[in-house]
C-alpha cells in the first residue's frame with residue numbers, strides 16, 4: 019500500500035523556545051486506520067494540527083517534511099491550506115461544541131460546507147446534508163436539519179461533526195480524541211460508525227487517542243508517541259502481542275483486560291517541552307533503563323519489517 023501521509027524528521031516548536039515535537043516519523047497508508055497514542059502532553063494533537071496547517075500562534079514547523087500524496091505540505095501557502103482542509107483532509111475534535119457554530123442550525127452548517135466544496139445550490143446542499151445526517155445514524159434527519167447544536171446530545175453532535183467532515187469527501191480524516199468526551203456506550207457507537215464509513219468511503223483515518231483500549235477496536239496499525247517522539251510503530255496485533263518499547267509495555271500494563279486482576283499504573287508524568295531529560299526521554303520512568311540511556315538518545319530503528327522502535331534494548 020502506498021503512503022497517503024508520510025511525516026519525516028518533523029520538528030514543531032515554539033517560535034522562540036524549545037521543540038515540542040521532535041525528530042518525528044510517521045506513515046499512514048491509503049485505506050488504513052492508524053492510531054496515534056500516548057499520554058497527555060506527548061504532542062499528538064499538535065502533530066495533527068501541523069498536518070492541517072492549524073498550529074496555534076507562536077508554534078511553528080521548524081524542520082522536516084509532511085508529505086501528503088507525495089507533496090510536501092510544510093511549504094503550502096495559507097490559501098493552498100484552505101483548499102486542502104475539508105476537501106483533502108478533514109478533522110474532528112473531542113468537543114464538537116467548540117467546532118460547531120452555536121447560532122446556526124446543523125443543516126445550514128453542513129450545507130455551507132457542501133456549497134463551498136462541491137458548488138451545490140442551497141436547496142441541493144440541504145438535501146445532501148439530510149442524506150449525510152442519515153448516513154451518520156441521526157434519526158429523523160429531516161427534522162434534525164433545523165436543530166441547533168445545543169439541542170443535540172454529545173453523541174449526536176459528534177455525528178454531525180463527522181457528517182460535516184464527510185461533506186468535503188476527504189481522503190484523510192484526522193479524528194482527535196473523537197470519543198473521549200462521550201460515555202462508553204456512545205463511544206462504542208461512534209467507533210462503529212467510523213468503521214462503517216471507512217469501509218464505505220475508503221476513508222483513511224488518523225485516530226488520535228490517549229487510550230490504547232479504544233483504538234484496538236478500529237486501528238490496523240498503532241504509533242506510540244512519547245515526549246514528542248515516535249517510540250514504537252507496528253501493526254495493532256503485534257503491538258498488543260509483542261510490544262518492544264518499555265513505554266508501550268507500560269501503557270498495556272495499565273489497560274484493563276478480561277482475566278487481569280491487577281493494573282500497574284506507570285508512575286510520573288510526561289516531561290514538558292524544555293524540561294525533557296538527556297538521553298532517552300523515557301529513561302527516568304523506565305524500569306529497564308541503563309547507564310547509556312541517560313547519556314544518549316536511542317535512534318528509531320526498524321527491528322523487523324514495518325516494526326519501528328526507539329530503544330537500545332528493544
Ligand SMILES: Nc1ncnc2c1ncn2[C@@H]1O[C@H](COP(=O)(O)OP(=O)(O)OP(=O)(O)O)[C@@H](O)[C@H]1O
Pocket residue numbers: 038056057058059060061062063064065074228290291
Ligand atoms: N496552544 C498552545 N500553546 C502553548 N503550548 C502548547 C499549546 N498546545 C500545546 N502546547 C504544548 O505542547 C505540548 C503537547 O501538546 P498536545 O496538545 O499536542 O498534546 P496531546 O498529546 O494532544 O495531549 P492530550 O492527550 O492532553 O490532548 C503540551 O504539553 C504543551 O506544552
Ligand SMILES: [Mg+2]
Pocket residue numbers: 062063064194
Ligand atoms: Mg490532544
